[in-house]
Amino acid sequence: MSIPDYMQCAEDHQTVLVVVQPVGIVPEDEFFRIYKRIASVAQVSIRDSQRNLYIRYRHHYLPENNEWGDFQTHRKVVGLISVTTCGSAKEWPQTSDRFHSQKDVFGATLYDSRLLVFGLQGEIAEQQRTDVAFYSSYDVCPDVEKRVEDFVESIFIVLESKRLDRATDKSGDKIPLLCVPFEKKDFVGLDTDSRHYKKRCQGRMRKHVGDLCLQAGMLQDALVHYHMAVELLRSVNDFLWLGAALEGLCSASVIFHYPGGTAGKAAGRKPSLAQGQGQAADAGKRHRPGALTANGISADTSSEIGRAKNCLRPEDIIEKYKEAISYYGKYKNAGVIELEACVKAVRVLAIQKRAMEASEFLQNAVYINLGQLSEEEKIQRYSILSELYDLIGFHRKSAFFKRVAAMQCVAPTIPEPGWRACYKLLLETLPGYSLCLDPKDFSKGTHRGWAAVQVRLLHELVYASRRMGNPGLSVRHLSFLLQTMLDLLSDQEKKEVTQSLENYTSKCPGGMEVITLPDGLKLPPVPLSKLPIVRSVKLLDLPVSLRPHKQKGLLENNMSTKSPFIYSPIIMHTRGEERNKKIEFRWVQGDVCEVQLMVYNPMPFELRVEHMGLLTSGVEFESLPAGLSLPAESGLYPVTLVGVPRTAGNINVNGYHTSVFGVTSDCLLEGLPSVRTSGCMVEVIPSLPRLQLSTSLPRSAHPLQHSKEELSSSVSVQLFNGETQQLTITLENIGSEDLETLEVTSKTCNTKEKLFGEFLSWDLEEAVSQLPLKPGQSVTLTVNIKVRLDFSGGENLLQDLNDDGISVTGLPSSSPLRQVLKPRAETKPLGSESSKTDYNHVKTLEAVMTFKYSGGAGKVEGYYRDLTLGVHVDVEPSVFFTRVSTLPATRTRQCHLLLDVFNSTEHELTVSANNNQDLVLHASECQRMAIQVAKFDFDTLPQPDQEAVRYTNPKLLEEERLHTQASMINSTLGITWNIPSVRRQGEASVEGVLNQLVLEHLQLAPLQWDVVVNGKPCDCDIIADCKVGDAVPLEVKLTNRSKNAVGPFALTVVPFQDYQNGVKNYDLQDAVTFIGSNTFNIDTVNPTEDSVCMGALLFLYTGDFYLNIKFQDDNAGQGNEVPPSWFGLPSIHIKALEAPIEAGA
């Protein structure tokens, strides 16, 4: 007896052993099908008695073990069921012979046997035989179970008779000595008549009867017999049998105490390597007479007392087991018995939940030496130890032994290593080392464990799976090792692991599919989310020029559906929702969008990541994977992943995809709590056209200073003040949609500079006429950049220039500009960087042109795009007017405008004005130019409409008025400058320098006076001729253009003579006489009306006479005084000539 049955348990003592074996050629699956049906008859209740018979079936049993049948009767094969196939009657005799020879193997112990013949039909099959059953096929055998039951009953009858036979022959006959195989030679020549020998025989027989009683279902009798046997055998120191008797006692007590059985999860127990379906199908179904009822008290109390006396208490059972095992231990040949007893005791202890003691039994079992074990037996032994440790809750021990068993499977001494079995066993050890092959469990909490041991185990798994010829599994395990144990691996190990991973993936690339093992275990995919480690995921907005905007009106409609409230102070999101939060900006269908990841490489070597792409849901998305190479132990490294949404809708960025070391991984963000993200959901709107902007001017690198918004592009240009530059803008449709609408607006950024005229102007008509613009086509737009700034710098500058020797009078002296201007006049590098900051006189002007365009499906949804062009102009002063004043001209309706023109450039330039000669100015030279201009009638300017007046600030209104007046003056003057040396030319504006006083001077008075002498309109420079002695009619006409009624006025005409030497002679009573009054009275003149008064003069002598019309306001002091400038009455120059001598001469 060398092979222990590790599956044994205490209640097996009450079973009878039946061997079921195939005879001849029986298909294995058919045999096991029949075997299962037979084995289902594990318990038969016997007719006419309360007893049950339990059967243990084996399809394989060593006859050698059968020899121990006397020692423990449950080891004895008492029944044989043979299963055979017999195709024809011819084969029958041969089959029958075989059956008989098989019976002979266990012949000595068999109580009964049966033969099940399948496939035979005809004459032979029709004969009724008790020991043979015929079935036409394996599928048609409905009464197999019934047959087996009958068979079991027949066994019972034999068993019962044997029991009775053995139990009663106490007296008279000589009791035979039962012995175990190895004892036989010891008893040769022993005195069979000694008391000692007799007692030994008696004791052994008692024990045997006890076994039989137990098998026959008579628990009480069995207990009694065992007790007697123990006493008898103890007295003769027959230790082996004493042990057996004690064990029998234990078994009976266990059966009594634990009717559920000690085999534990018998039904669920996995078939171990060698033994298969040998166990009784369902221990739980067993019901024993005499077992305790639910409340623990049997109905028959008297029998209860008797039982309690003989039955061991649960605590005592272990004591007796210990004793029995110590007796067994005395015999080297009883190792198997000892081992099995240990196993049984452990099972009992497991039920009693006494793990510590159980572990002692197991510890003992480990040291039982069974001689030379075959490798397979070793494996079996280690696995069963593992299983038992597991049973008592020592999972680590269990795992340890399982691993030892696994290693045993592939021991170098084995010619054909069982890598498959090894792998399977290794997998089973995982829970013991608190490892789970699902990486999700790892990421959930801070996993801590026995890293060294776990890493070792994973390495072993990798190795075993590789040797199994399944590189896919190796890759999966290695990935898991890398992913979960990365922090615990040394640099050297990291290198080794990745190297071998690369080796494996060259044969079998790792993927994201779940690997299902043949036994149903699923290995979830291992995304390598630590290679590289991603710290944050940030969705990027489109570049400024491609960002879509929603039309305002449509936006409001959308808003109203969302919430009735415009603003709520309650922020309704929690941290967890942040990931699902929708991001404010939008992406556009068909346009490349970007996601920025901050990654780092934890490895001590360069990490090559291939095919890194985005994982998205919601819309069709074309990911454009990128490959990257991260330096060893890199810091945070930004990686931008791009893709193109192909449909519109809400896109959700779920994670990313990588391929590292040949393992492709899909890393989902929800599984990576350490990744920071500010939301992963973005709306993708339908496609829009794309415009590319190019300009005729060079692009400027630096952004605009005064503009906060991001610009798609910007140009910069340097201009002299007053210069005009043309900018040609080409817009090309580089998208895939037609451009349908285009709007252009501009906004000047820095408003602190006073700007005259329109800075940017364009004509869109032509461009718009070319719409819709097909992809690939382009339109051009010409924009005029015109800079007219005020460089005069106010009054301070005038003072400054005064110091320079230019005659400007009457201004206080203190000016910061003074310091500025002087070095400028000498030598100064033009356009240098410092000049801009140091000198205020280079002014910048900036504007943003916005091209709003739309088209395609996006336009239908109400989206458009903006293209912005920043225009940066450095304006250098050209010429400016340091001072302006007026001089009255000879005519009352004209005046001279005196302008001090300063050339602030370094070039010689020419200034010209309408109807005026050119003025050449050297660098930094100031000259005065006088322009004769007709006075302006500002009333003809368009008046701002009443609505606007009502709602505008009066001050603004006034400025507006001044501005229009100034621009009118400016356009009339039309002053231009020209720098021949650099071929630049431009306008010079006087707008900035015009002040109220000058304006007033330039303005036509609201009261228009017309003086007509002798029927001829007169003005200062016109000399009216008349003849001496003729009455000269004088007519003064007043036209009231003011808003109020004026008058009445009194005008006095005073004649005088100018001697051109400063002396004026007013004493002309002799020379000039008035016909009528020399005073005219003008009545009140209502607005827009006129009034004429007439008079006449008579010149008595020839000569040059002047008439001064003096004004006397009759309403003086009444409040409505009229400004004196309104009385711009011309002085009249009359030349009285000698009357031609016609008659008199």
Added chain:
Amino acid sequence: MAVCIAVIAKENYPLYIRSVPVQNELKFHYTVHTSLDVVEEKISAVGKAMADQRELYLGLLYPTEDYKVYSFLQMFRKLHNSFTDVMCNPFYNPGDTIQSKAFDSMVSAMMVQAS
């Protein structure tokens, strides 16, 4: 003397493990790991039976061929004091692996000199 000293956290993972024969470290890992079964069993038994009079010395866990494994829920006085010092370190995060030099040298002193 001791050949291997391990400090195990409440959740049964090693806070500290050190053995003298360096070449066979893994073996000690296995030994200590498996003996945790016994510790667990003993503690749970203690918890049930006598919660108040807890015995900190768990005694011999089990003998292997070469060594005997003893366990103390809390250790020898010297070791215990050193351990307390480690725990009192404000920079020590309970549950982390022990990396204290002082503790290390203490343990070294307790161990048998590698022969």
